[in-house]
Each structure stands twice: as structure tokens, then as C-alpha cells.
Amino acid sequence: MDDAIRKAEVLIEALSYIRRFRDRLTVIKLGGSAMEDPETLHATLQDVVFMETVGLRPVLVHGGGKPIDRAMAAAGLKPRKVLGRRYTDAQTLAIVVRVLIEEINAGIVGKIRELGGRAIGLHADSLRCLYGERLTLPGPDGEPVDLGYVGRVTRVDTALIEDLCAAGVVPVIPCLAVGADGGWLNVNADTAAAAVAAHLRAEKLVILTDTPGILLDRRDESTLIRSVDADGCRDLLRRGIVEEGMIPKVEACLESLQAGVRQTHMIDGRLKHSLLLEIYTDRGVGTEIRGAS
Numbered sequence: 438m439d440d441a442i443r444k445a446e447v448l449i450e451a452l453s454y455i456r457r458f459r460d461r462l463t464v465i466k467l468g469g470s471a472m473e474d475p476e477t478l479h480a481t482l483q484d485v486v487f488m489e490t491v492g493l494r495p496v497l498v499h500g501g502g503k504p505i506d507r508a509m510a511a512a513g514l515k516p517r518k519v520l521g522r523r524y525t526d527a528q529t530l531a532i533v534v535r536v537l538i539e540e541i542n543a544g545i546v547g548k549i550r551e552l553g554g555r556a557i558g559l560h561a562d563s564l565r566c567l568y569g570e571r572l573t574l575p576g577p578d579g580e581p582v583d584l585g586y587v588g589r590v591t592r593v594d595t596a597l598i599e600d601l602c603a604a605g606v607v608p609v610i611p612c613l614a615v616g617a618d619g620g621w622l623n624v625n626a627d628t629a630a631a632a633v634a635a636h637l638r639a640e641k642l643v644i645l646t647d648t649p650g651i652l653l654d655r656r657d658e659s660t661l662i663r664s665v666d667a668d669g670c671r672d673l674l675r676r677g678i679v680e681e682g683m684i685p686k687v688e689a690c691l692e693s694l695q696a697g698v699r700q701t702h703m704i705d706g707r708l709k710h711s712l713l714l715e716i717y718t719d720r721g722v723g724t725e726i727r728g729a730s
Contacts, residue, residue, distance in 0.1 A: 451717040458716070459492035461640035462602060464698075466630035467499040469647040471706025472541070478548065481645070484712035485607060486554035493716075494602035497556075497609045497635055500626025501537045508532045508660045514639030520574050521558065525585040525623045531549075533623050537611040545609050556607040559597070564663060566594040567629065569622050588622025590632035598637060631689035635696030636682065642693045644686050645706030650724030651687070664725045667694050690726045701726045 455607060471481045488495045509516065509532055517524040525533065538717045542558040549556035557727035561568045573581035591614075601608045610633065634642035640673040651673065653660035665673070670687060673679045679687050683703075690701035704711045704723030 447718075455491045455493075457498060458640060460494065461514060461518045462494045462496060462599075462637050463488070463641040463643060463716070464496045464630055464634040464637065464639045465712065466626060466642070466644045467497055467545070467706075468502065468626055468645060469706050471645040472499065473503060474707070477707060477709060478545075479552075480709040481546050481706065482545070482552055482554075484710055486549060486552045487513055487713060488716070489554055489605060489607055494636070495607055496598055496602065496633060496639070497545065497607060498612065498626060498630040499537075499541060499609070500557070500612045500629075501533070502626075503540045504541060505536050508536050510562075519584055520576070520582055520598060522574065522584055522587065525587050527586065529590045530586040530621060530623060534613065534621050537613060542609055542611045549607055549609070551685075554607060554676060555605055556609050557601065559608050559610045560613065564597070565615050566597050566608070566610060567614040567624070567632070568592040568594075569616060569624060571616065571622060586620070586622055588616060588624050590614050590624060590629055593633055593636035595636050598633070625685060626684050627689040628692075631693040634693040634698045634701075638697045639693075640699050642690060642698050642701040643712065644690065644701070644703050645711070646683070646686060646703055647707060648683070648703075649704070649708075649722070650703045651683070655680075655724075662724050663721065664726045664727065667691055670726050686725070694726065694728045699728070 471477055476499060485495050512532060514529060538560050542560060546556045546558050567590050569590045572584055572587045573590045576582040598608050612624045612629040614622045614624050616622045631642060649658050649661050651662045653662060674687060693701055702715055702723055702725050703716045704730060708722060711722050
């Protein structure tokens with residue numbers, strides 16, 4: 438009976454959050470161990486189905502880092518970097534598109550359906566929702582440096598995403614944008630998720646990572662920063678506390694906040710049911726980044 442009462446208390450704690458976020462859009466960037474480990478992916482997608490069932494409108498955006506690396510290695514291709522960014526030639530792009538669409542996206546959609554949810558991958562001709570342009574970087578001489586088929590999102594078909602969410606269908610979006618010539622462009626998954634959240638004016642952007650969130654000391658998980666505003670987050674960037682792979686994730690959160698997203702979260706995708714714990718409990722489990730005070 439005590440165990441049953443504790444479960445009831447958890448549901449009561451979640452009730453206010455269920456009411457608050459009902460019919461609100463939440464963009465979830467899926468990556469890292471949340472995609473690599475089958476048990477963790479299963480738990481994460483259970484969370485997504487729960488969220489949709491109780492009225493929150495989840496939108497999934499995913500990358501494919503490690504599976505793409507493995508597919509490139511199998512094809513005998515070595516990653517090439519230009520100014521610290523991965524260059525995407527035509528051969529690499531073909532692998533990226535195949536892995537993202539035929540393997541990862543199809544797998545996520547299938548698993549959501551197995552769990553009793555409804556989902557659809559947004560990549561077919563009539564269901565493409567991200568549009569973009571080729572991304573260049575300023576070179577040492579100030580001239581633009583080409584990155585190949587690498588892009589940034591300039592437009593999102595928000596009506597398509599909103600219609601699916603209103604019908605109780607979870608959109609599953611690969612980090613690919615349609616370029617000016619109608620072909621695909623490879624987009625960083627964090628920035629793609631931020632663009633989707635920004636264009637939707639979503640309630641939340643949640644980025645699943647392989648760390649508990651932002652740590653004052655990345656070797657000590659007890660130094661987790663549970664809540665910080667945008668100005669405080671920029672200060673952490675300036676001081677070098679946010680570094681390496683966390684930088685683009687934090688910058689994606691800041692960009693989406695500036696565009697009107699109400700809250701962003703960075704949570705540990707390795708922790709089972711971290712989505713539910715972050716959104717539907719008082720304490721949460723990761724780092725919440727709010728708009729400037």
C-alpha cells in the first residue's frame with residue numbers, strides 16, 4: 438500500500454505540469470546515448486508517447502553522429518575537417534541521408550508505433566519541413582570558405598508540424614534541410630532543433646546529452662547548475678566553463694530563447710525517463726536555461 442501511495446503522490450506532483458503544458462509544443466533533440474543504447478532509447482520514446490498521451494505536443498529532431506561515422510568507415514571514407522567543421526562532399530552526403538532516413542528515422546518511427554503512439558518521419562517529398570541554404574565560414578583572409586553540402590535552416594514548415602501535432606501524431610525530423618536546388622543539405626542537429634523550436638515559438642526546447650547538464654566542474658556531477666538565465670549562461674561561455682561539445686548545444690538554447698522559446702533544458706539522455714523527470718517533477722534532473730531576467 439505504501440508503494441501505491443508513493444505512485445499516487447508522483448501523479449499528483451505531475452498534475453500541475455500536465456495542466457500547464459497541455460497543448461504546448463516541446464521540441465526534443467534526440468542524440469548521443471539516448472539513441473545508441475536500445476534500452477535507453479526505449480525509455481526515452483516511452484516518455485515521448487506518455488507526453489503526447491497527456492496532451493503535450495512533442496516534436497522530435499534527431500541527428501546520427503556515431504551511426505554515420507560507422508557507415509563512413511565501412512565505405513572507406515575518412516572525415517575531413519575545414520576550420521574545425523566537418524566537410525560534406527557528395528559521397529558523404531549520400532551516406533548521411535541514407536543513415537538518417539532509412540535507418541535512424543525509420544527506426545524511431547517504428548518504435549513509437551510499437552509503444553502505442555503515432556508518428557511520422559518528415560522527409561518524403563510532400564512531408565519535407567526544413568529548408569535551408571549552404572553554410573560558409575569566414576576564412577583567414579575574410580573570404581567565405583565552402584563546407585560542401587553543409588547547410589543552415591532558413592525556413593520551417595510550421596503549419597505541417599502543427600497540423601500533425603494537433604492530430605496526435607509525433608513528427609520525427611532528421612537534421613536535413615532542402616537546399617535551393619531541391620537537394621539535401623547536412624545540418625547540425627542541435628542547430629536544426631533550435632531552428633524548429635524558434636520557428637514554432639515552442640514552449641520548450643529539450644536537448645538530450647551525455648552529461649547531466651551544465652557542470653561548474655565537468656569532472657564533478659555534484660556541481661550541476663540546475664537553473665540559469667540567458668545572461669548567466671553567456672557568462673559561463675565567456676569564462677570557459679561551457680566548453681568543447683557543449684558550446685553548440687548551449688548556443689542553440691540561447692538562440693531559441695532569443696527567438697521566443699519560453700524555456701530550454703539540457704538533460705542526461707543516459708538517465709532512463711529523464712524527459713519525464715525534467716518536465717513533470719518539481720526538482721527536475723538537468724539544467725534549465727531561461728530567458729534573460
